[in-house]
Amino acid sequence: MFTFAAEKYKIMFSKACEYGIKASIYITGQSLHDRKVSLKDVAKAIESPEAYTSKILQQLVRNNIIHSDKGPTGGFSIEKNGFEKITLSSIVSAIDGNALYIDCGLGLKKCNEKKPCPVHNQFKSIRENLKSMLETTTLKSLAMDLEKGLTFLKR
Amino acid sequence: MFTFAAEKYKIMFSKACEYGIKASIYITGQSLHDRKVSLKDVAKAIESPEAYTSKILQQLVRNNIIHSDKGPTGGFSIEKNGFEKITLSSIVSAIDGNALYIDCGLGLKKCNEKKPCPVHNQFKSIRENLKSMLETTTLKSLAMDLEKGLTFLKR
DNA sequence: ATAATAATGGACAAATATGTCCGATATTCA
DNA sequence: TGAATATCGGACATATTTGTCCATTATTAT
Numbered sequence: 001m002f003t004f005a006a007e008k009y010k011i012m013f014s015k016a017c018e019y020g021i022k023a024s025i026y027i028t029g030q031s032l033h034d035r036k037v038s039l040k041d042v043a044k045a046i047e048s049p050e051a052y053t054s055k056i057l058q059q060l061v062r063n064n065i066i067h068s069d070k071g072p073t074g075g076f077s078i079e080k081n082g083f084e085k086i087t088l089s090s091i092v093s094a095i096d097g098n099a100l101y102i103d104c105g106l107g108l109k110k111c112n113e114k115k116p117c118p119v120h121n122q123f124k125s126i127r128e129n130l131k132s133m134l135e136t137t138t139l140k141s142l143a144m145d146l147e148k149g150l151t152f153l154k155r
Numbered sequence: 156m157f158t159f160a161a162e163k164y165k166i167m168f169s170k171a172c173e174y175g176i177k178a179s180i181y182i183t184g185q186s187l188h189d190r191k192v193s194l195k196d197v198a199k200a201i202e203s204p205e206a207y208t209s210k211i212l213q214q215l216v217r218n219n220i221i222h223s224d225k226g227p228t229g230g231f232s233i234e235k236n237g238f239e240k241i242t243l244s245s246i247v248s249a250i251d252g253n254a255l256y257i258d259c260g261l262g263l264k265k266c267n268e269k270k271p272c273p274v275h276n277q278f279k280s281i282r283e284n285l286k287s288m289l290e291t292t293t294l295k296s297l298a299m300d301l302e303k304g305l306t307f308l309k310r
Numbered sequence: 311a312t313a314a315t316a317a318t319g320g321a322c323a324a325a326t327a328t329g330t331c332c333g334a335t336a337t338t339c340a
Numbered sequence: 341t342g343a344a345t346a347t348c349g350g351a352c353a354t355a356t357t358t359g360t361c362c363a364t365t366a367t368t369a370t
Contacts, residue, residue: 071367
């Protein structure tokens with residue numbers, strides 16, 4: 001039988017982006033204590049496939065969101081003055097792109113205020129809320145909740 | 156080079172679901188005038204691939220959202236007393252499932268109020284808004300905006 | 311210098327979503 | 341009853357996303 005996305009379709013973020021967010025939060029937490037972390041550490045902490053996680057971390061490095069050092073004593077870290085400014089929004093843009101901010105909910109390329117799709121106005125405020133939430137939520141605040149045991153990265 | 160979802164990842168709904176929503180709105184509009192529409196009509200109206208659209212309409216038929224009749228004079232329609240009650244929510248559930256309503260934003264299976272993921276609370280109100288918007292927006296209202304020329308289904 | 315370590319980058323593989331083809335089934339009308 | 345029409349359903353094809361493997365490059369410590 002033909003099978004549908006039903007019961008499976010991943011909403012909001014791609015899997016890569018989920019991993020990227022979790023990894024960034026974990027790295028931030030360790031960087032708060034001046035600890036670099038290896039790819040292996042990250043993958044274990046967020047329960048993600050190591051090789052795939054590697055690609056995602058590279059992408060975050062290229063976008064200047066996290067920092068990497070090669071060789072022994074190397075690893076991933078986030079600059080101290082960075083994680084107060086780095087928001088979920090930066091990570092999402094780096095991995096999933098900006099479709100969330102600009103694309104039409106029904107996939108219409110020319111949908112806009114003047115020629116809106118049928119759900120344009122219904123989506124407008126929701127998108128704005130989502131956008132502003134992503135732009136105001138910093139890695140630091142998320143990492144600190146994690147440290148306090150208020151939130152969890154696994155399962 | 157390794158390529159990412161970036162600039163491409165489809166947010167909110169799957170393509171199938173987008174087609175499903177657009178198709179339902181179009182069929183509702185025609186049903187308002189007691190007109191059945193063929194698969195071909197629908198695909199033309201919403202600019203979607205015909206065969207794929209067929210699968211999606213079947214799925215909506217199975218979920219009792221739209222009605223179909225075989226043979227000449229057949230086609231798709233929505234019961235008059237239906238489209239005041241049918242909401243975007245029904246269509247999304249039928250095609251993309253309920254992940255939007257229940258799944259964790261970071262893909263954690265055991266994320267909940269007591270053991271929340273780092274973004275759980277940030278997402279909570281946004282999800283609730285989205286959910287209630289989908290549950291209160293009826294096909295009829297969307298189809299009427301379309302008829303009035305306030306909204307558009309193409310491009 | 312050399313060995314060990316860790317990230318990098320390219321090619322490949324698997325899974326899922328999207329899209330196509332075509333025969334089967336049901337219905338209408340002549 | 342038979343031809344025409346329209347949906348239904350299964351198998352197949354393509355594209356995208358997710359995941360793996362392995363050789364290369366850079367760095368550190370011996």
